[in-house]
Amino acid sequence: MTAAIDLATVWAFIIAFAVFVYxxxxxxxxxxxxxxxxFPKKEDRDVIMNSVAPVWDGNETWLVLGGGGLMAAFPLAYAVLMPALYTPMIAMLIGLIFRGVAFEFRWRVTQGKRNRxxxxxxxxxxxxxxxxGIALGAILQGxxxxxxxxxGGWWNWLTPFSVLTGxxxxxxxxxxxxxxLVMKxxxxxxxxxxxxxxxxxxAMIGAIGAVSIATPFLHIQYTQRWFNWPNVILTAPVPIAVAAVTVLLLRSLANKWDYQPFFLTLALFALSYAGLGISMWPYIVPQSITIWQxxxxxxxxIFMLFGVAALVPLILGYTGxxxxxxxxxxxxxxGYH
Known part of the structure; x- marks a missing residue:
């Protein structure tokens, strides 16, 4: 039983890691x-595309790992969440397809068609x-x-809170x-x-604040997790760290540094992601199904861990x-032509 609990926790962190890397x-x-x-100028758009061309098409690897890992390691959660999120998931895939096809085709057509x-x-x-973002909000609200x-129904995912997270x-x-773009x-x-x-x-700080204020009103468990004693000792460092990173980010923008703004923005995402984990743990379907269930x-x-142990370092290596x-x-x- 102890091994099963440990494995469930390990896989929860593997999936969380894959989603965050994505x-x-x-x-x-x-x-x-x-x-x-x-950026309406053709020259600017070409530079923007060239800045990401060498690295963009390997990113969905992590999305596949997160989704595939969820299905294999937590099949009950996958079976519950997918029907609840069919519409936003299909919309996401359509958007990714259009983006990917457009990325390749815009270099191989005339200027008029390139605009399309x-x-x-x-x-x-x-x-x-x-x-x-809407799918994330729908999961968080339960x-x-x-x-x-x-x-639930076909449209239960669409609420003011899920639109806010989107x-x-x-x-x-x-x-x-x-x-x-500042960096590249x-x-x-x-x-x-x-x-x-x-x-x-x-705008992002305002959005983080709005989501943070709205989340405790979704479920009493979220309020207890963040504000009850002694939980507040562990949760208080997250908003404090967000404020500190924001100050550093403002300083880096004021000094017109090239690299720091990007990595500090990633730090804001990491802290927001940590806050999401604090709210949800140990539920994989909030307030309904835990990772162990x-x-x-x-x-x-155990079998899947061998594959992950071999493939994840390889993917990280060639990506780096x-x-x-x-x-x-x-x-x-x-650049890319």
């Missing part, structure tokens, strides 16, 4: 798509981001479970995209990205190598 890796290029309409693919790239990025089945994620990804570009494009960072940072048999989890090889600034007239 957010880190794919968040900034989805953010670039969201920001695309704000630019619209598809921006629209697909925004659709995928909103769908991810789904209607009876026995071992989803018992908008908040879009703002966060846009800030990641803007700080990525130069000249007027970089200056415009700096300017956008200021507005997006304050949803876990697959012990032998299955790709970022290292293509480090530095991207200039107009060079």
């Amino acid at each position: 957010v880190v890796m794919d968040g900034f290029d989805l953010g670039l798509g969201i920001l695309f309409p704000l 693919w630019d619209i598809a790239f921006a629209g697909g990025s925004l659709l995928a981001t909103l769908a991810q 789904v209607h479970v009876e026995g071992r089945h989803y018992a 908008i908040a994620l879009a703002i966060g990804y846009a800030l990641l995209g803007a700080t990525w 570009t130069e000249g007027p494009l970089r200056d415009k990205a700096y300017h956008l960072c200021w507005f997006l940072l304050f 949803a876990a697959s048999p012990e032998n299955s989890q 190598w790709a970022y290292w090889v293509f480090r530095g600034k991207v200039r107009a007239g060079s």
